[in-house]
């Protein structure tokens with residue numbers, strides 16, 4: 001059997017991630033691989049760290065990229081910070097809040113769940129009430145941008161509550177980073193994780209993570225060892241410390257880190273505020289077109305994510321047939337509904353490099369044509 005080289009047909013990626021990767025980021029991947037302890041690579045890692053600090057708007061010395069996707073960033077936070085018996089208030093308004101709860105349980109923590117409807121933001125009032133009822137809670141965990149529904153929660157207000165009650169906040173910023181306002185230091189976020197393949201428009205497989213000094217103190221005061229060897233940040237810290245004495249922990253994904261360096265450099269060049277404004281402007285354009293097509297948003301206007309637009313599938317339209325036609329005829333990927341919204345909604349991403357006018361125009365024209373045909 002002879003196997004041909006793999007040449008994927010290029011697609012326009014307007015789903016929940018991965019998003020369109022910037023051509024310069026793809027070029028960065030193809031640069032020569034060097035040793036991960038090579039001085040030139042070590043110097044680039046210091047720049048990656050400074051660029052992640054910029055993207056997160058933090059001066060936290062503990063700021064790294066975990067060598068694995070967003071889910072590993074999530075696990076890094078829970079496995080390092082939550083000890084057996086620790087009580088964690090977990091907010092659940094979609095798929096990823098539920099995954100946070102599972103992480104808490106797996107490390108032996110006690111999860112107190114605050115539920116909100118799919119499509120609604122996390123209720124600040126309910127969280128305040130839960131914190132009052134559980135004065136022994138140690139953490140508040142929530143998803144800033146819930147990719148399963150397209151809802152944005154008020155991270156600033158939630159972290160202010162966490163500080164007031166002296167609990168540490170753990171924030172999922174996988175979809176929010178680079179797409180909407182996010183200020184780690186100003187908002188007092190203690191542990192945050194993101195992903196490379198959403199609004200950073202890098203290849204999948206890396207997870208920017210940052211811990212506040214309070215979170216690092218909790219890690220250092222642990223009574224039991226971190227239950228994961230690979231994600232144990234007490235071992236990884238030395239590698240990212242930038243003290244010049246980098247030691248081997250695992251082989252860094254060298255070329256992927258070139259790509260992250262370039263994607264973050266592009267973000268810095270554009271400017272965070274400009275990137276947020278671009279996502280907003282492209283969302284407005286897409287929304288106007290979706291309105292014309294009669295497609296209704298799942299999330300109320302005040303809480304919509306510009307980078308993830310979830311709309312109800314109209315009566316009589318075949319979900320899978322429409323998505324297949326978009327992919328096969330227009331090389332356009334949009335996302336299916338997840339969980340409670342499976343088969344009932346489409347998720348149209350405008351993430352990072354995908355948040356461009358030409359993508360909005362293609363998506364609206366292709367959807368109009370395919371939906372008209374589906375109705376016939």
Ligand SMILES: *Cc1c(COP(=O)(O)O)cnc(C)c1O
Pocket residue numbers: 017069070071072074096143145146147148172173174175195196204205
């Ligand atoms: C995509 C996503 C994750 C998981 O990231 P992976 O890179 O797929 O592991 C976690 N949380 C949210 C909100 C996401 O959108």
